[in-house]
Amino acid sequence: MNFSIADIEKEILLNSLGTANRKFQQIYPGDKPDRQPVHTVYGGANLFKSDTCVKIGNIALKSLQTYAPNFGVLADVLELPGFIELPSSEKKVDKLTKELDKMSEKKRREHPAWLSYTVYKKIIKKLKTEAVEDFRIDFEDGFGNRPDKEEDETAVNAANELAKGMKDKTISPFIGIRIKPFTEDLKSRGVRTLDIFLSTLLKKTKGRLPDNFVVMLPKVTIPEQVTTLVRLFEIIEKKHALIPGTLKMETMVEATQIIMDDEGRNPLMKIIRAGEGRLIAAHFGTYDYTASCGITAKYQTMAHPVCDFAHHMTKVALGGTGIFLSDGATNVMPVAPNRGEKLSKEQLKENLQSVHNAWRIGYSHTMHSLINGFYQGWDLNPAQLPMRYAATYTFFLSSIEDATHRLKTFVERAAISTLTGDIFDDAATGQGLLNFFLKAMNCGAITEKEATATGLTVEEIRSRSFYKILQGRRKKLNNKK
Secondary structure: OOOHHHHHHHHHHHHHHHHHHHHHHOOOOOOOOOOOOEEEEEEHHHHHHOHHHHHHHHHHHHHHHHHHHOOOHHHHHHOOOOOOOOOOOHHHHHHHHHHHHHHHHHHHHHHOHHHHHHHHHHHHHHHHHHOOEEEEEOOOOOOOOHHHHHHHHHHHHHHHHHHHHHOOOOOOOOEEOOOOOOOOOOOHHHHHHHHHHHHHHHHOOOOOOOEEEEEEEEOOOOHHHHHHHHHHHHHHHHHHOOOOOOOOOOEOOOHHHOOOOOOOOOOOHHHHHHHOOEEEEEEEEEHHHHHHHOOOOHHOOOOOOOHHHHHHHHHHOOOOOEEEEOOOOOOOOOOOOOOOOOOOHHHHHHHHHHHHHHHHHHHHHHHHHOOOOOOOOEEEHHHHHHHHHHHHHHHHHHHHHHHHHHHHHHHHHHHHHHHHHHOOOHHHHHHHHHHHHHHHHOOOOOOOOHHHOOOOOOOOHHHHHHHHHHHHHHHHHHOOH
16 A cells, blocks of 8 residues: 555654543543542541440431431431422421322322422432441541640550451441641641551551552642652551552642642642652642631631632642542531530520531532532541431432433444544543433432433443543444444
């Protein structure tokens, strides 16, 4: 076959472009299809026990059943879609619940109470089975600055409790430790705690880490802090005969300098690169960040505009990298102000109003995060968990019908493109829709069976790759020709 000089020159140009394209794809591989927890619960290391996550679930469930004994109350407090049409009395709600229990899922979906009824049922189930998805044993803000001897002892005790939890299967599916920041004042303490904790844990477990274990490095401002932790990981892995690359880390976005550096640039990508593939997530620190912006304590909330600015800057900097992003925490706790067995009607009413007010705030904050593409956030108190799941389930279930139609249409259009030879170049949107269903399944919003309404099989959905789904469909179509 004869080639003209022009053809050769074109081939060289395309090869050069291919190299550049592949380099870009390595930096921006797209959303990671791995499971991302919907929250991280932070708890002081001195309070951590092997069954802490189980106890948190029990407290969360009791809180929900005390202050929202049925789905009607929850719907009314949060003003869930269709709440106006629900009966107000407890007896009527109980009667409606029994009626809905007996209905087929198809008929139930047509009822105005379907969403609030379903959300409530799913929250109950979640709190009974997997209340805590992710937990951080906290040696930073949740622990404070204590004498070295006390922190050393706490590191040993926490590691032993984690080992026991691993054995008893009472820990969350994702778990980790937050050490002190690598600032000049605290870097040595952070390293010492990490070393004591991991050495104790690995000795107790004979070299085994919990699944999805991660180390949180807070108050990161420069890439060198991350690089230092990577080098320490290498030393620890070698010391304990761990496979290189085993230890993973997260960073915190909680200072203005991590949003814009001294040259007026966003340094987040530099910080991610400094992790050398070990840095898998970035968590927003609402209160440190707002404080660094000069916001007074009264106005340091997730709803402050400076937080949205930081969120958008983080999304723009890390979009398409596969780094998991997490929003911060609500600092209004749904805890009753009056305690004791013999409370007056006024005190009981005050408790109810206080908890419900905190629920509304937490629900609003979580929903705001989800709408803005942050599918994870912090929880600081067990009583916050019901609203975490209320918002998460409402978010997914209220959009599921539209998303099902869109994904089904997308898959069909992709198949048509394959048949006609057209180039289907919008797979990123398909992957985004697939990720929506994966997130919904992982948190318990929908079942695998419900997800198959998209026209995909469970195996295809669990492949976690829209590209692989298209390849499989293409192969089937070619075999039929």
